[in-house]
């Protein structure tokens with residue numbers, strides 16, 4: 001069975017070179033030279049020279065069957081040869097978000113913010129994987145580790161996607177967000 005648990009490890013060498021790192025909101029992260037994305041069952045996770053984050057793929061909270069089928073039909077997986085750019089964007093939401101009921105969160109996520117509708121416009125160019133951190137412990141520095149891969153020609157599109165989402169009501173609940181851009185190291 002493939003791993004659902006992933007580590008994002010800051011290091012002095014590795015798969016992805018860090019090209020930019022800035023805090024969108026809240027406390028920044030220091031900038032490692034490289035980041036390795038490691039599935040927990042793929043290889044032992046070496047101690048980080050810098051920092052490491054972790055998150056686990058979890059069940060979906062906000063998509064129903066038809067939306068899920070539409071996503072599955074269009075979205076592409078990670079690891080495409082042409083997708084030499086990546087973005088690692090850890091996100092934390094305010095406790096007030098978790099204090100809402102599921103239907104209140106859904107009303108903000110999709111009803112007001114159209115998160116999935118916006119995101120769908122950027123598929124299949126942008127491949128993504130969402131990792132949940134609070135499913136691992138209450139003490140993780142972020143709630144979500146979002147991770148994206150795309151070809152260099154889609155960088156502008158990706159930035160537009162971020163601008164669209166960051167302007168939504170959902171993002172009013174984000175209190176920490178760090179945007180780290182990566183370039184694949186050629187082998």
Ligand code: HEM
Pocket residue numbers: 059060061062063089091115116118119120122123126127128130144146161162165
């Ligand atoms: C590439 C296009 C995108 C699509 C199609 C997309 C779609 C989705 C969907 C369907 C979910 C709900 C998963 C569930 O049911 O639990 C979700 C959750 C999420 N997405 Fe996106 N998304 C995209 C881009 C982004 C971007 C660029 C960001 C931020 C950098 C982002 C951040 C998140 C976060 C933090 C959640 C979890 C929300 C929560 O559970 O409170 N997404 N996305």
